[in-house]
Amino acid sequence: MKIFDISMSIHPGMTVYKNKEEKRPILTITRDFVQGAGARETRITMDLHTGTHMDAPLHMIAGGRDSEIFTPDNTVARARVLDFTGVKDSIGPEDLKEKDICRGYFVLLKTQNSYEDFFNPDFVYLSQGGAEYLADRGVKGVGIDALGIERNQPGHETHKILLKKGILILEGLRLKDIPEGDYLLFAAPLKIAGVEAAPIRALLVQTEE
Amino acid sequence: MKIFDISMSIHPGMTVYKNKEEKRPILTITRDFVQGAGARETRITMDLHTGTHMDAPLHMIAGGRDSEIFTPDNTVARARVLDFTGVKDSIGPEDLKEKDICRGYFVLLKTQNSYEDFFNPDFVYLSQGGAEYLADRGVKGVGIDALGIERNQPGHETHKILLKKGILILEGLRLKDIPEGDYLLFAAPLKIAGVEAAPIRALLVQTEE
Numbered sequence: 001m002k003i004f005d006i007s008m009s010i011h012p013g014m015t016v017y018k019n020k021e022e023k024r025p026i027l028t029i030t031r032d033f034v035q036g037a038g039a040r041e042t043r044i045t046m047d048l049h050t051g052t053h054m055d056a057p058l059h060m061i062a063g064g065r066d067s068e069i070f071t072p073d074n075t076v077a078r079a080r081v082l083d084f085t086g087v088k089d090s091i092g093p094e095d096l097k098e099k100d101i102c103r104g105y106f107v108l109l110k111t112q113n114s115y116e117d118f119f120n121p122d123f124v125y126l127s128q129g130g131a132e133y134l135a136d137r138g139v140k141g142v143g144i145d146a147l148g149i150e151r152n153q154p155g156h157e158t159h160k161i162l163l164k165k166g167i168l169i170l171e172g173l174r175l176k177d178i179p180e181g182d183y184l185l186f187a188a189p190l191k192i193a194g195v196e197a198a199p200i201r202a203l204l205v206q207t208e209e
Numbered sequence: 210m211k212i213f214d215i216s217m218s219i220h221p222g223m224t225v226y227k228n229k230e231e232k233r234p235i236l237t238i239t240r241d242f243v244q245g246a247g248a249r250e251t252r253i254t255m256d257l258h259t260g261t262h263m264d265a266p267l268h269m270i271a272g273g274r275d276s277e278i279f280t281p282d283n284t285v286a287r288a289r290v291l292d293f294t295g296v297k298d299s300i301g302p303e304d305l306k307e308k309d310i311c312r313g314y315f316v317l318l319k320t321q322n323s324y325e326d327f328f329n330p331d332f333v334y335l336s337q338g339g340a341e342y343l344a345d346r347g348v349k350g351v352g353i354d355a356l357g358i359e360r361n362q363p364g365h366e367t368h369k370i371l372l373k374k375g376i377l378i379l380e381g382l383r384l385k386d387i388p389e390g391d392y393l394l395f396a397a398p399l400k401i402a403g404v405e406a407a408p409i410r411a412l413l414v415q416t417e418e
Contacts, residue, residue, distance in 0.1 A: 193220040
């Protein structure tokens with residue numbers, strides 16, 4: 001059993017969406033050895049959309065399902081990594097048609113984003129048409145290696161098409177070292193109650209089958 | 210494959226260590242539909258020792274290894290749940306001798322704590338002698354269903370005996386529904402860089418073998 005870590009590292013200098021300062025995580029040491037405490041303790045303040053995280057319907061749909069949707073059944077799943085590193089702008093139906101998309105799978109979109117360690121405002125995203133294509137195929141979830149699954153779509157169509165069908169969105173993946181293929185995805189988010197998203201330590205397990 | 214969620218739910222009213230108000234997580238909605246934003250976004254402030262979490266050596270040992278120790282190799286492992294629900298005060302060598310403790314396993318201590326949804330100042334813990342016994346057996350990690358693995362030991366001996374040997378400590382488990390036996394533990398903490406602990410969505414996988 002080989003395990004790949006596909007998560008971003010969380011720290012104050014990390015890449016955050018649109019480089020917004022207010023989105024940076026803040027770490028505060030509340031007890032420390034130099035104070036004679038005999039222990040170190042730290043407190044973190046972070047957006048729930050920091051680094052590798054999952055969106056629930058409530059992120060984009062008023063009254064939608066919140067983080068209670070993040071059960072193990074919904075977030076541990078067969079996953080297929082699809083290589084779209086040749087795509088320049090957005091992934092659409094014409095790109096997806098070249099791949100085998102399976103019902104019930106998490107589809108993880110590997111793009112040039114995985115090779116960039118800064119916020120690129122022109123990051124590769126999933127187009128509205130691409131989201132419709134994947135929703136029609138009955139996928140369980142869609143992951144991408146950008147902090148957002150779409151950009152410059154004021155109506156947030158990509159998010160809404162997926163979330164309205166209960167298809168979970170996994171953002172902020174790091175897929176540079178992951179070959180196209182099938183894996184078992186462990187992407188159960190932190191169990192924060194009543195929220196619209198939560199951060200994750202996401203892992204891919206390569207089994208022998 | 211059956212998956213058990215052994216994590217605490219994180220919310221402002223949850224159980225926190227010694228009921229300290231300053232240890233409660235705080236959720237702040239930063240964007241919302243009622244403001245016309247078309248989306249909801251939330252920020253969290255939380256202790257890294259909130260709910261289900263893992264301690265690195267740096268928690269109790271000045272200059273000890275920090276969260277870089279939380280690799281998949283160290284946090285995804287064979288695990289054995291041991292039933293100590295009959296123990297009243299602390300788990301010591303005499304209790305552990307009755308169980309089969311395997312080198313390289315995570316040992317998860319199931320106690321009366323799993324049946325309490327409040328902070329009990331007399332929670333069942335692992336004694337210094339118990340920690341020495343487990344360290345001698347070469348376990349990979351030790352988990353317990355309390356927010357601390359020890360109490361009323363001013364020198365934090367239980368923590369230090371384990372952490373000095375690089376044995377990871379998993380606290381805040383919920384094991385009420387988990388029968389004694391062998392599982393595959395997925396307990397990779399959130400990937401926060403340079404800290405002494407991190408929260409986890411911890412899962413146990415029951416395989417067919």
